[in-house]
Amino acid sequence: MRLTVGQAVVRFLAAQRVERDGVRQRLFGGCFGIFGHGNVAGIGQALAEYADEYGADFRYYQARNEQAMVHTAVGYARMHDRLRVLACTTSIGPGATNMVTGAALATINRLPVLLLPGDIFATRRANPVLQELEDPRSYDVSVNDCLKPVSVFWDRINRPEQLPSALLAAMRVLTDPAATGAVTLALPQDVQAEAHDWPDELFAERTWHVPRPVPEPAALRRAVDALRGARRPLIVAGGGVIYSDACAELAAFAEATGIPVAETQAGKGALPWGHPCAVGAVGATGTTAANALARRADVVLGIGTRYSDFTTASHSLFADPGVRFVNLNITGFDAAKLSGEMLVADAREGLAALRRELEDHRVADSYQAEIAELTASWNATVDRAYGLGHGPLPAQSEVIGAVNAAAGPRDVVVCAAGSMPGELHKLWRPAGPRTYHVEYGYSCMGYEVAGGLGVKMAAPDREVFVLVGDGSYLMMAQELVTAVAEGVKLIVVIVQNHGFASIGGLSEQVGAQRFGTRYRYRDDSGHLDGGLLPVDLAANAASLGAHVIRATTIDELRDALEQAKAASHTTVVHIETDPLVPAPDSEAWWDVPVAEVSGLEATRQARARYEKEQQAQRHYLGT
Numbered sequence: 076m077r078l079t080v081g082q083a084v085v086r087f088l089a090a091q092r093v094e095r096d097g098v099r100q101r102l103f104g105g106c107f108g109i110f111g112h113g114n115v116a117g118i119g120q121a122l123a124e125y126a127d128e129y130g131a132d133f134r135y136y137q138a139r140n141e142q143a144m145v146h147t148a149v150g151y152a153r154m155h156d157r158l159r160v161l162a163c164t165t166s167i168g169p170g171a172t173n174m175v176t177g178a179a180l181a182t183i184n185r186l187p188v189l190l191l192p193g194d195i196f197a198t199r200r201a202n203p204v205l206q207e208l209e210d211p212r213s214y215d216v217s218v219n220d221c222l223k224p225v226s227v228f229w230d231r232i233n234r235p236e237q238l239p240s241a242l243l244a245a246m247r248v249l250t251d252p253a254a255t256g257a258v259t260l261a262l263p264q265d266v267q268a269e270a271h272d273w274p275d276e277l278f279a280e281r282t283w284h285v286p287r288p289v290p291e292p293a294a295l296r297r298a299v300d301a302l303r304g305a306r307r308p309l310i311v312a313g314g315g316v317i318y319s320d321a322c323a324e325l326a327a328f329a330e331a332t333g334i335p336v337a338e339t340q341a342g343k344g345a346l347p348w349g350h351p352c353a354v355g356a357v358g359a360t361g362t363t364a365a366n367a368l369a370r371r372a373d374v375v376l377g378i379g380t381r382y383s384d385f386t387t388a389s390h391s392l393f394a395d396p397g398v399r400f401v402n403l404n405i406t407g408f409d410a411a412k413l414s415g416e417m418l419v420a421d422a423r424e425g426l427a428a429l430r431r432e433l434e435d436h437r438v439a440d441s442y443q444a445e446i447a448e449l450t451a452s453w454n455a456t457v458d459r460a461y462g463l464g465h466g467p468l469p470a471q472s473e474v475i476g477a478v479n480a481a482a483g484p485r486d487v488v489v490c491a492a493g494s495m496p497g498e499l500h501k502l503w504r505p506a507g508p509r510t511y512h513v514e515y516g517y518s519c520m521g522y523e524v525a526g527g528l529g530v531k532m533a534a535p536d537r538e539v540f541v542l543v544g545d546g547s548y549l550m551m552a553q554e555l556v557t558a559v560a561e562g563v564k565l566i567v568v569i570v571q572n573h574g575f576a577s578i579g580g581l582s583e584q585v586g587a588q589r590f591g592t593r594y595r596y597r598d599d600s601g602h603l604d605g606g607l608l609p610v611d612l613a614a615n616a617a618s619l620g621a622h623v624i625r626a627t628t629i630d631e632l633r634d635a636l637e638q639a640k641a642a643s644h645t646t647v648v649h650i651e652t653d654p655l656v657p658a659p660d661s662e663a664w665w666d667v668p669v670a671e672v673s674g675l676e677a678t679r680q681a682r683a684r685y686e687k688e689q690q691a692q693r694h695y696l697g698t
């Protein structure tokens with residue numbers, strides 16, 4: 076079949092299928108893109124040529140910003156448990172490099188996305204072309220090389236003959252849960268438009284089977300022995316539990332053994348709030364219940380977690396001198412962390428195997444009673460935070476409480492950066508898996524609206540509540556336009572607190588006095604501490620085509636959320652909060668270095684506190 080490279084790419088992607096647990100579906104939900112020179116005549120022409128043939132099965136979606144469209148693809152893939160993917164095509168140069176942040180986010184969160192940046196001419200006939208980097212040391216370098224370290228697979232197609240093997244490798248990586256992340260195929264613009272005679276089999280329907288590897292018997296025995304010997308075991312559930320659809324198996328294992336389950340940001344919702352074994356968030360933004368258990372745990376069973384510093388409280392949380400880790404993970408890379416017993420397997424298969432071996436094993440009644448007591452005490456803390464009645468401006472925790480009350484059991488909350496992720500992690504009461512979507516691998520400002528769009532595209536029958544701070548909103552709000560154009564309904568709650576409440580708090584903690592963390596006019600003394608700026612984000616959202624409701628009290632917020640739920644179009648609710656109300660304490664630390672010498676008394680005091688906290692840090696080298 077004689078097609079251009081662009082046409083071949085589109086035909087190939089449309090023919091890919093994915094299968095897990097006997098369910099087979101299209102791998103690609105479509106292709107996002109912003110056209111320019113580099114893709115308009117290649118992938119762009121191909122998408123135009125096949126638009127009617129493929130219809131909704133493989134649709135072109137227009138974004139407003141290339142970084143944002145990668146976020147959208149990530150939200151979509153996560154909501155589909157990594158089984159469905161979106162492609163993203165860009166022009167060369169700035170269009171391509173705008174995707175670098177999105178690619179890093181995808182790779183860090185272990186979520187699949189296919190990036191198809193345009194690239195400079197392979198023939199180099201008229202170089203330098205518009206937007207070409209021109210590295211004097213090598214004409215082989217282009218700005219797309221920036222995507223290499225943030226991609227799990229990267230290739231450049233300089234000749235049509237290279238395409239089939241590159242496409243197959245890309246699909247293998249996208250559908251391999253142990254390897255997945257951002258996959259980049261850089262496509263020089265002349266090559267995209269070049270015709271080639273392709274074998275017909277390249278475009279035949281092809282099914283990629285997602286594996287569920289089972290644990291090796293010897294590794295299983297070691298893990299079982301460690302858990303049998305534990306008096307105070309604790310499970311740390313990460314995103315892998317949800318992506319592997321292992322939540323029911325996790326509940327069964329926890330119920331059989333009585334082992335409490337703490338959750339990372341990506342793992343939150345693995346057990347529904349209120350489950351007798353659920354102790355909530357763990358780590359620097361954790362609940363006092365999970366963290367008290369973590370401090371004294373003798374065996375930690377980490378499942379599908381990458382053990383970020385937030386989870387381990389910067390290696391200070393797991394404080395029992397003899398604490399050991401058993402890590403059930405699809406990758407050896409993560410399973411080896413903290414010198415853990417490596418149980419390399421699919422989370423669901425691994426949990427089923429552990430349950431078979433440990434069904435007769437239960438934690439002591441006294442431990443269970445302690446768990447219930449700690450959880451009840453934390454629940455009372457959340458009740459207080461939700462009903463604080465702070466004034467004149469409400470506290471952020473009250474906003475979270477109102478959104479939590481408005482969300483139905485299948486609805487999804489989306490967030491990524493600022494002070495809300497930490498508060499959501501500890502305070503939000505999830506109804507179950509896939510209802511809590513906080514991007515915290517990269518905690519990227521600007522993910523919220525764009526990622527929320529991808530979530531809603533993947534789950535159109537659920538309400539999607541996007542919680543976004545004013546800082547994040549100002550960084551990347553423009554995909555509201557895409558939501559409006561596509562008729563994809565989002566409920567966006569803008570939490571206006573005139574700057575970076577999160578970094579303000581952090582700044583105070585490190586003795587930097589909230590410097591540069593508020594949005595203010597420059598004052599007469601030259602500092603950014605002047606009056607409030609005349610910024611109206613509600614008006615901004617309205618100008619982008621969203622329906623807007625302004626709320627000033629929590630009661631008005633509740634009303635606004637009900638109106639937004641009843642509406643059929645994207646609705647933005649604007650509320651101002653007090654940035655200085657602290658969230659309930661997690662009683663856990665996060666390592667952010669403090670200046671070792673300073674003329675500021677506040678900094679010197681912060682340094683003294685820091686050096687004390689640092690003493691709790693461990694290497695976890697095993698026994």
Ligand SMILES: Cc1ncc(C[n+]2csc(CCOP(=O)(O)OP(=O)(O)O)c2C)c(N)n1
Pocket residue numbers: 492493494495517518519520521543544545546547548572574575576577578
């Ligand atoms: C792209 C990006 N730049 C910078 C940061 C560092 N950062 C984390 S939170 C934050 C402030 C967020 O402000 P806002 O959205 O208003 O939330 P608030 O802190 O006020 O809750 C900054 C600058 C980041 N996470 N992402």
Ligand SMILES: [Mg+2]
Pocket residue numbers: 493544545546570571572573574575576
């Ligand atoms: Mg803010």
